[in-house]
Amino acid sequence: MKKLKLIYGAILAALLGACTSGFEQTNTNPNLISEISPGALLNEIIYNQTSNNLRNHYFVNCELMQVQLPYPKYYGGVQRYEILESTGASQWNSSYKWLKNIREMILASEQANANNYKAIGLTLKAWIYSNLTDNFGSVPFSEASQSESGILQPKYDSQEAIYTQILADLEEANQLYDHNVTMVYGTDILFGNDSRLWQKFTNSLRLRLLLRISGVDSSVYQRMVDIINDPANAPIMENLEESAVLQITGVTPNLSPWSRALDFSNQHAVGKFFIDILNELEDPRRPVYVTPAKDLDNNPVGYEGIPSGYDEQSFDYSPSYMNNEQVVAPMIAPIMSFSEVAFIKAELAQKGYLASSAEELYQQGIDAALELWTGETAPDGYFEKPLAQYDGTLERIILHKYLGLYFTDYQQWSEYRRTGFPKLPTTESMLNEGVLPSRLMYPSDQQTYNPQHYKAALEVMGGDDINFKAWWDVD
Incomplete structure (x- = not known):
């Protein structure tokens, strides 16, 4: 299993049949639909926003969090903390496009008294808005x-106001x-119309967002x-089988977000920080994520990365590049995995809010x-390795949560901003005085199309400042 087991047998059958019937018909301009049913736009929203999140995870989150970096590219780039007005434009534009459709979905659900669809619409709304406000x-x-x-x-609403409403x-x-x-109303491509799994996603997302604001409101514990x-x-x-993980089948229109898989790997090397952790763990995810490095004589030398924001113009080895098999369908696109829930519970136990064993929850995470990507849980001896042993600290939990959030939108960056972990190395070639940015800049078109409220937002921050911290970022 290259990815998560094909756990939803009935769902996959639906993906090849009934599911795609509604998906194909609505994967067009929604303005051409004369009457929207509560589920008419659901698969479009799930697929397109998840696909957009995955690409932005790769090109923004992964560069900031030293998972991967363009190589060779000696100057500038997100890996060197160069944040431009265009950096977050894709996330902004996609989010508001599909939020418009979610609004229509919720209204249609209310008119049809279709409460399950309204619940799903509210969940998707919270998922998208949380990423928007966390990042901007x-x-x-x-x-x-x-x-x-x-x-x-x-x-523009404040982060506090947005969080208050989406949690409600x-x-x-x-x-x-x-x-x-x-x-x-059709068969959804995430949970195959299993409302029980949708409800579990709703409440798991509540845990993520409540933990996110725990630094400014301890009552959320x-x-x-x-x-x-x-x-x-x-x-x-x-x-794991209950995870919110989109199975991208490769059956039109459920296609890989990368139209050319080579674009995932060409000139994209793994970050040294990320792969060094996996090397120390002798982690079985390594061959799934990256290809072997080679010396200058083209001999394999294990897995080697390039330092993020590297100062050198050349190295005495060819690094491990990202393995493009990850984006060849059938593939997975995690929205929220069970491992994240386990790590959330481990943190609560570590802080004394749960009587459960923090170590057991940590190992469960x-x-x-591991199983999400390799099909197997930790191999014998894994938890005996020093870096895998639970040492009672939040830092150790977040280190493995960081590994577990691979391929999950901006969650690695958000968790770093919330906790300060994992501790990332810097180089003199990094911009912004070597300080990891705290937010993305607003897209440039906001100055033109919404100038009054855009300027009001900037006044609060003292400009479109990438170092202005999120409301919940108190680290």
């Missing part, structure tokens, strides 16, 4: 996606699910414990992260 700061929210009501220049939306979504009602201790009313992911 204040963004259009309460007035966004309402051009039909004449709001063409929506105000997720709580409402949890209460809306009705497992006695069949989802009849009790809210998290209440969720974990109430599986009857607020179920969460309990195993590692096992799930």
Whole structure:
């Protein structure tokens, strides 16, 4: 299993049949659809936003977090903390495009009294907006996606206000699910119309976002414990098979986000920081992620990376490049994996909020992260290695959470900003005085199309400042 086991047998059958019927018909301009059903746009939203997130994970998150870097490229780039107005434009534009469709989906669900679809819509809305506000700061929210009501220049809402509402939306979504009602508007490509799995994703996402703001509101720890201790009313992911992982089949239109797989690997070397950790662990994910390095005589020399923001213009080896088999369908695109849930619970236990064993939860997170990519849990002796042993610290939990969040949108960067871990090396070639950026810049078109609210947001930050910290970033 190159990726997550094909755990949803019935789902995959649907992907080749009933599922794609609705997907193909709606993978067009939604303005051409005369009447939108609650599920008409669901697969479009899931596929397109997940695909966009994966590409931005690779080209933004992975460069900032020293997972991969363009090589050879001696000057500039995200790996050297060069953040431009264009860096986050793809994330911004895709998010607001599909948020507009989510709004239509929620309205259609309300009109049809289709509560399961409304719950899903609220969950997807929270998922997309959390990434937007985490990465940009204040963004259009309460007035966004309402051009039909004449709001063409929506105000920018604060991060605190956005988090307050999306967490309330997720709580409402949890209460809306009705497992006695069949989802009849096509077959969704994420959970195959299993409302129980959707509900577990909703509540697992609540845990992610509550933990995200725990530095500014310690009361959320009790809210998290209440969720974990109430599986009857607020179920969460309990195993890898329940993960929110999009299976990209390669069957049109469910295609790899990389139209040319070579673009994933050509001139993209693995970061030294990332691969050195995996080397110390003798981690079985290495051959899945990267290719072997070679010396100047073309002999294999194991797995070797290039320092992010490297100062040298040449090296005495050819580094390990990213393995493009990862983006050849069938492939996976994680949205939220069970391993993340296990690491969240491990952190709660480490901090004394859960009576469960932090070490057992930590190891559970590692096992799930390994199995996601290799099909197997940790090999014999893995947890005996010094870097795999649980040492009672948050730093050790976050190090392995960092590894486990590979391929998951911007979550590695967000967790670094929340905790300060893992500790990343710097070089003199890095810009921004070697300080990891705290946010992306607003796309340039905001100055033209929404100047009043754009300027108001900049006044709070003292400019479009990449060092302005997120509301929840108190590290």
